Amino acid sequence: MKEKPFGYRKSHSEPGPGDGGRTGSWRVRRPVIDLEKCIPAKRNKPACFTCWVFCPDNVISRTIPPVIDYQYCKGCEICAEECPAHAITMVDETIFIKE
Amino acid sequence: MHIIESGNVAAAHGVKLARAQVIAAYPITPQTPLTEKLSEFVEAGEMKAQYIPVESEHSALSVCIAASSTGARAFTATSANGLLYMVEQLHWAAGARLPIVMCVVNRGIGAPWTVWNDHQDAMSQRDAGWIQIYCADHQQIIDTVIQAYYLAETVSIPVMVCYDGYILSHTYMPFELTDPEKIDAFLPPYKPAYALDPAHPANLNTVTLPDIRPDIRGHMAPGYMEIRHDLHVDLRRAIGVTADIDEKFSAAFGRGGNPFLEPYRCDDADVIAVCLGSLSYQLRDVVDALRNEGIAVGVAGVRLYRPFPDQAVVDLLAGRKAVIVFEKALSYGNQGALYGDIKAALYPCTDRPAAHNYILGLGGREIQTSQLLEALRTSCKTPDAIGDDPVWLGLKM
């Protein structure tokens, strides 16, 4: 029986989507971006992206406009809190659940 | 009066009933609710104590050392890496002979990082010179904290009251809250033989030379080795004191009676399973099932672990066919820690049993009753088939 090399297994973790499961199901409210207020969307230029900077889970893309990945967004509300244009509102999740 | 609460709350009530005077603690999962509850008691005026928030576990125990040195009844609590953060002070408190009581809510140690239960934290410090007692349920937690102060203050040795993280700390079950007046009648206030006194300044535990030397009055003062020998001698004497206090407690409150080992169906058992903490209670169902299969097996939970009650272990285990040691810790590179202690105690016996060692539950790995049943049945049916190396129960890859 071939022996394993010394210390061949580690408990390291690499960042990647889905490691915590479909965390989007944890949401009670979801952030919705009003593209008429969103600075990069309005100007059609790379600008601001404060929501992308602050999102702790990297579910907002640094694109024009920023896009939220609702599969993983946990609804922490930090983006809504930090948006300097107040372009993000938190909307009750139940509105989006289709029976 | 019974309440249904968590093990952490049971411990907090024990500290409150014991009238601890100084509490210094740093939060760590799964101990945090214990110290939070104590801070609530103090804030509400239900406890006349100083609650001192500190910035680390090292400081927590340092504050307790200072408070205890002035003659105050001190308490702290921690788990795992928090215990390790205070380790140098842990050894200090024992060497300084201070009757501090600490709850260790057992949790595995990193690396890898874990917050779940096993016994490696307290086990890794079994040589520090603290008294270690393990609890199997909430009633034992609250009762042991109270008795721990009595014990600590009688023998001048700090006491670690251990109970399983999550499995006991965060699980709710009924226990009795004894009337505070009755506890006051049982546990006298702390009267230290020596306490720091500004009127008579002294250096405590100053550099102590290898050899003995005369003090300022010309009397021979002990060297380091004498002080440490005293600790060991008093730890051994503490075994008897533990039994005395348990007897007093039983007489007063009708609970206890098993200061060293808590046996279940051991009288006529050929094989006895031994372990620490709540696992011994989980094994009771297993014992019942095996008894129904006609196997004469019992289980004993070890309560007093340090000092090690070797005579009680010999009295229970000598002459049996086998002792099966289940444990949630080990001495890495050797064998199970409790296993080694039990074998050492049985070494002088000519009729010592076969011994098996199972390692399980590390980092909170779930321990299913069915797994215990299969393992214990195998050990009972083929006592010679299992060698000396620990068998790891519950590995998945």
Place this chain on the structure above:
Amino acid sequence: MNQNVIQIRWHGRGGQGAITAAKIIANTAFVSGYTGVVMAPTFGTERRGAPVLTSLKISRGKIYDLSPITEPDIVVVLDHLLVEEANVVSGLKPGGLMIINTPRTPADYPFPGITVATADVTTIAAQVGLPPGIVNTGIIGAFARAAGLLDIEDLARAIEVEFTGKKPKRNAKSAKVTYDQTIIGGQ
């Protein structure tokens, strides 16, 4: 091996109050003669909205086995979305009982060999004037009706005690109304 231990597993989300519901039932069970009561939350990191389990064991005698429930007799689901998400029926004994907070009826949950009881606790709670999402008291009413182990009046009283200062009467009413409106399906 199990000395008549009734094992109840609760499926909820962090912050929904499954532990409080289980605690109220535990307290009531204890004073109703079940001297063995053990209640345990999911062990580990906690987070509002994340699926959590609470386990509750009740017995006439002391319970020594604290290990997680693998074969529940009763499963209580506080959020019907969890029925799809978490494997709520895992280990549920044949002949067991599942209680769900849902606007649907038992006919919509065809689990063979299992009795399903439903109640629209979310709606009832709103009707009796509780803030949105407070379903942990109403579900106690569904439990009382479907499981038939404890008296609803005892439970309502226990709710009022637990919720002192937090709309105790409305929470107790949520339980009682849910008790009346719980639908128990055939097997």
